Amino acid sequence: MIGRRARGLQQIGQGLGTLDREIFEAIAESPSPLLDSVMPRLTSAADHSKLWIGIGAALTAVGTPSMRRGATRGLMTLAVTSLVTNQGAKRLWKRPRPDRTPVPLIRRSLRNPTSNSLPSGHSASAAAFAVGVGLESPPLGFGLALLAGLVGLSRVATGAHYPGDVFAGFGIGAAVAVLGARIVPPIVEAPPTASELLRLDTPPRPAGEGVVLVINPASGSGTGARVVDEVKAQLPRAEIVEVGEGDDIADALRAAAARAEVLAVGGGDGTVSCAAGIAVDAGLPLAVFPGGTFNHFAKDIGCDTVAATVSAIRNGHAAHVDVIRFNEADTVINTASIGAYPAFVRVREKLEHRIGKPLAGAYALWRTLRSDQAVRIAFDNTTLQTSLFFLGNSVYAPSGFAPSRRSRMDDGLIDIRILETGRRFARVRVLTSLMLGRLVRSPLYHELRVPEFSFVAVDGPTPVAHDGEVENSCEEATFKVLYRALPVFRPLGRQAW
Incomplete structure (x- = not known):
C-alpha cells in the first residue's frame, strides 16, 4: 500500500x-x-x-x-x-x-x-x-x-x-x-464616513481682513518669527499680536477673540488646543499656523505650511471639525492620556525615523511596560490597571497600540485604547501578542469608539496629559465630543478625509 x-x-x-x-x-x-x-x-x-x-x-x-x-x-x-x-x-x-x-x-x-x-x-x-x-x-x-x-x-x-x-x-x-x-500588521485605512464635509460659508479674505493672529515669535526655535514675517507679507491687513515668554497666551487669545472675525494662532498643539477652546466658546472660525515641534493638528487639516493656511484664508476655504471637551473646561484637539503613554510616544518618535515605526513602537512598548507608572481606573462597570491609556479626537488608524493618523476629524467619535497591565504575566503576554501581530485580539487590549467617555482614578488624582502637555491632575475625568463645533480654515482641494 x-x-x-x-x-x-x-x-x-x-x-x-x-x-x-x-x-x-x-x-x-x-x-x-x-x-x-x-x-x-x-x-x-x-x-x-x-x-x-x-x-x-x-x-x-x-x-x-x-x-x-x-x-x-x-x-x-x-x-x-x-x-x-x-x-x-x-x-x-x-x-x-x-x-x-x-x-x-x-x-x-x-x-x-x-x-x-x-x-x-x-x-x-x-x-x-x-x-x-x-x-x-x-x-x-x-x-x-x-x-x-x-x-x-x-x-x-x-x-x-x-x-x-x-x-x-x-x-x-x-x-x-x-x-x-x-x-507587523499593515495599516488598515479607516473607512470614510458617509457624510460630506460641513463647510463654513465665509468670505474670501485676500489681504487677511478681520484676522487676528496671536503668536510668540520665539516659539519653535525661531519658527514663530518666520511665521510672523510670512503673514505680514502675505496677509498685510491681518492684525498680529506678539506675546512673550512671560505673557499668558490664553488671556491674549481671549482678548483677540473679542474683536476678531477670524481667530488665528501660531504655535504647537498645546497652544492650538487652547485657541480651539476659546474659538468654540466665541463662535469664531480658527486659522492655524504651524509653529511647534510636531504640529499634528495642523498636518491633519492640511495646514502643515504657512502657505497652505494663507491660501485657505484668502479663498475662504473652511470646514467644521470635532473637538473634545474635557471636564467641561479644557479642550482636546488630538489626544489625551494617562500613565506612561506620553513617554511611550517620545521613545517611539525618537527612533521611528531610524528603525521604522513598527520596531520603534515595539521597543517603546517594552520600555514602557518596564516602568512603574500604572494607574487603576474604573469605567463602565470595569476596574483595571493600565500603564498605557490613549484617547483620541476622532478615529485613528491603525488598530492596536500604535495609532498614528486620522482619516477624518468630524466623525463624532472618541477613540480609546487601553492596555491592561495588572493581570498575571501581563508584560509577557502583551509582548508576545505584539510580536505575533495579535495584540488587537488580546484580552488585555481594549478598544472603544464612543461619543462620550468617563473614568475614575481609583487610587486618587492622576495626571492627565493632552495635546502634548500635562494640564492637571484629577480623580474623575469626563470627555465629550463637541460634534463639528470648530470651523477651521483648511485647503478643501486636497482633502485627506
Whole structure:
C-alpha cells in the first residue's frame, strides 16, 4: 500500500518535471523579437534586486504615505526573502540549471548562474517586494505584481530557470510577505464616513481682513518669527499680536477673540488646543499656523505650511471639525492620556525615523511596560490597571497600540485604547501578542469608539496629559465630543478625509 503510494508520487513528480522541461523548451525556442529585446534587459535590471531597490527609493522619495509604508515593507520583506532563499531553500534540493542551448544567443543573460536552479531567487525577491508593497497599497501592488510576473518570465526566457523554479520562488516570496504581515500588521485605512464635509460659508479674505493672529515669535526655535514675517507679507491687513515668554497666551487669545472675525494662532498643539477652546466658546472660525515641534493638528487639516493656511484664508476655504471637551473646561484637539503613554510616544518618535515605526513602537512598548507608572481606573462597570491609556479626537488608524493618523476629524467619535497591565504575566503576554501581530485580539487590549467617555482614578488624582502637555491632575475625568463645533480654515482641494 505504502509502496504504491510512493511510486504514484514518484510518477507524478516525474510527470511534472517532464512538463516543466517541455514548457521551458517551448518558451526558449519561441522566435520572438520582443522576448529577444526585453527579457535580457529586464532580468539584468533585477540582478541583485536593483530594480526593486530603485522602485522602493522612488516611492519613499515621492510617494503617498501608503506608498512609503509599502516601500519600507517591500524592501524589508525582500531582504528576509533573499536570506531564506539563498541560504536555506537553494540548499534543500539539488537541481541543475537548464540547458541553454535552445535559447537564442541574443536572448541569453550575460551572467551564467552556477547555484542550484530551484528556487528562482529573482522570482522570490520580485514576489516579496510586490506583495509587501501591495499589503500597504493594493493598487500599486497589483501593478508591481505584473512586473514581478514579467521578471519571472525573463528568467525562463533567458535560460536561467525552469518555470517550476519561478513558481517556487514566487511562493517563497509571497509566503514571507504574508508572514511578515502577521508579525507587523499593515495599516488598515479607516473607512470614510458617509457624510460630506460641513463647510463654513465665509468670505474670501485676500489681504487677511478681520484676522487676528496671536503668536510668540520665539516659539519653535525661531519658527514663530518666520511665521510672523510670512503673514505680514502675505496677509498685510491681518492684525498680529506678539506675546512673550512671560505673557499668558490664553488671556491674549481671549482678548483677540473679542474683536476678531477670524481667530488665528501660531504655535504647537498645546497652544492650538487652547485657541480651539476659546474659538468654540466665541463662535469664531480658527486659522492655524504651524509653529511647534510636531504640529499634528495642523498636518491633519492640511495646514502643515504657512502657505497652505494663507491660501485657505484668502479663498475662504473652511470646514467644521470635532473637538473634545474635557471636564467641561479644557479642550482636546488630538489626544489625551494617562500613565506612561506620553513617554511611550517620545521613545517611539525618537527612533521611528531610524528603525521604522513598527520596531520603534515595539521597543517603546517594552520600555514602557518596564516602568512603574500604572494607574487603576474604573469605567463602565470595569476596574483595571493600565500603564498605557490613549484617547483620541476622532478615529485613528491603525488598530492596536500604535495609532498614528486620522482619516477624518468630524466623525463624532472618541477613540480609546487601553492596555491592561495588572493581570498575571501581563508584560509577557502583551509582548508576545505584539510580536505575533495579535495584540488587537488580546484580552488585555481594549478598544472603544464612543461619543462620550468617563473614568475614575481609583487610587486618587492622576495626571492627565493632552495635546502634548500635562494640564492637571484629577480623580474623575469626563470627555465629550463637541460634534463639528470648530470651523477651521483648511485647503478643501486636497482633502485627506
